[in-house]
Amino acid sequence: MNVLQLFDVTKRIGAREIVRQLNMSVREGEVYGFLGPNGAGKTTTIRMIVGLIRPTRGAIHICGHDVVEEPVAAKRHIGAIVENPEMYGYLTGRQNLLHYARLAGVDHVDERIRQVARRVGLEDRLDDKVKRYSLGMRQRLGVAQALIGDPKLLVLDEPTNGLDPAGMREFRELIRALAAEGLAVFVSSHLLSEVEQMCDRVAVLQQGSVIAEASVAELRTRAGSLRLRVSRQEEAAAWLRARGWQVESADGRLTVVDLDDPAAAKLIRELVEAEFEVYEAARTGGLEASFLALTGAESGGNAP
Numbered sequence: 001m002n003v004l005q006l007f008d009v010t011k012r013i014g015a016r017e018i019v020r021q022l023n024m025s026v027r028e029g030e031v032y033g034f035l036g037p038n039g040a041g042k043t044t045t046i047r048m049i050v051g052l053i054r055p056t057r058g059a060i061h062i063c064g065h066d067v068v069e070e071p072v073a074a075k076r077h078i079g080a081i082v083e084n085p086e087m088y089g090y091l092t093g094r095q096n097l098l099h100y101a102r103l104a105g106v107d108h109v110d111e112r113i114r115q116v117a118r119r120v121g122l123e124d125r126l127d128d129k130v131k132r133y134s135l136g137m138r139q140r141l142g143v144a145q146a147l148i149g150d151p152k153l154l155v156l157d158e159p160t161n162g163l164d165p166a167g168m169r170e171f172r173e174l175i176r177a178l179a180a181e182g183l184a185v186f187v188s189s190h191l192l193s194e195v196e197q198m199c200d201r202v203a204v205l206q207q208g209s210v211i212a213e214a215s216v217a218e219l220r221t222r223a224g225s226l227r228l229r230v231s232r233q234e235e236a237a238a239w240l241r242a243r244g245w246q247v248e249s250a251d252g253r254l255t256v257v258d259l260d261d262p263a264a265a266k267l268i269r270e271l272v273e274a275e276f277e278v279y280e281a282a283r284t285g286g287l288e289a290s291f292l293a294l295t296g297a298e299s300g301g302n303a304p
């Protein structure tokens with residue numbers, strides 16, 4: 001079932017189209033990545049999804065309810081962290097959750113707070129003041145707040161910004177676990193590696209338009225290239241070309257282009273069996289190569 005659907009969503013501010021004809025859908029149990037460089041229009045889109053601003057054209061449905069036409073029915077199913085979650089540092093985690101539980105009209109408040117705190121791993125720290133929390137704990141409290149009304153859709157705008165690698169990994173694991181329980185998650189990021197590790201599908205946003213949508217698994221197995229440092233480089237290049245590989249030889253490296261993961265593994269094995277020494281092998285491929293090809297960017301998709 002589609003929990004979130006965008007139909008031809010366009011947002012114009014003044015004379016400028018910030019996002020253009022977005023069509024996306026997110027299913028139950030799926031983590032959907034919304035990947036794009038700074039300024040691409042991610043936050044603007046998310047603000048429309050959560051009902052803070054209206055689309056200029058098009059429609060957004062949450063569990064079949066139009067966000068503009070039926071805001072109460074639609075928003076009942078959303079939990080969100082947009083930009084930095086607004087938490088009160090001088091209050092405890094529990095007091096903050098109590099505040100949001102009341103806003104959301106939650107029944108059996110104490111039990112619900114216990115459940116969401118346990119779910120995000122904060123049950124032992126619930127009575128500490130939030131100003132004593134690490135950034136990672138604050139983000140998890142943000143997720144607890146987003147979950148308090150038992151939503152079907154979790155919307156996160158660049159949730160791991162500022163987290164250290166361990167905090168990022170913890171956060172990713174939490175999101176994956178929530179999706180495994182059936183939650184639909186829509187998460188924006190400007191980091192390819194993060195989307196690769198957290199998401200099932202990805203839409204690539206550039207200058208307000210979605211230029212590609214694909215499953216992460218599919219992008220990963222698409223052809224990329226392989227860079228090798230080997231013994232007898234020129235001889236190895238000739239040997240590979242004779243076997244039908246397209247090879248460039250420069251700067252002490254061979255670059256073999258247009259091969260997927262299984263082909264790369266096979267090629268390395270063949271080189272070794274032919275008694276070339278393979279000192280280094282690096283894939284610039286799969287997801288990163290596809291992403292660069294899609295965005296036409298030189299590096300990381302962040303080019304202006």
Ligand SMILES: Nc1ncnc2c1ncn2[C@@H]1O[C@H](COP(=O)(O)OP(=O)(O)O)[C@@H](O)[C@H]1O
Pocket residue numbers: 013018036037038039040041042043044045
């Ligand atoms: N209220 C606004 N008025 C004018 N321009 C805006 C407004 N909100 C966003 N923008 C512009 O829209 C573009 C996309 O912004 P944003 O959605 O915040 O991108 P992202 O979250 O992907 O970094 C930016 O160029 C930004 O300056």
Ligand SMILES: [Mg+2]
Pocket residue numbers: 042043044157158
């Ligand atoms: Mg943003």
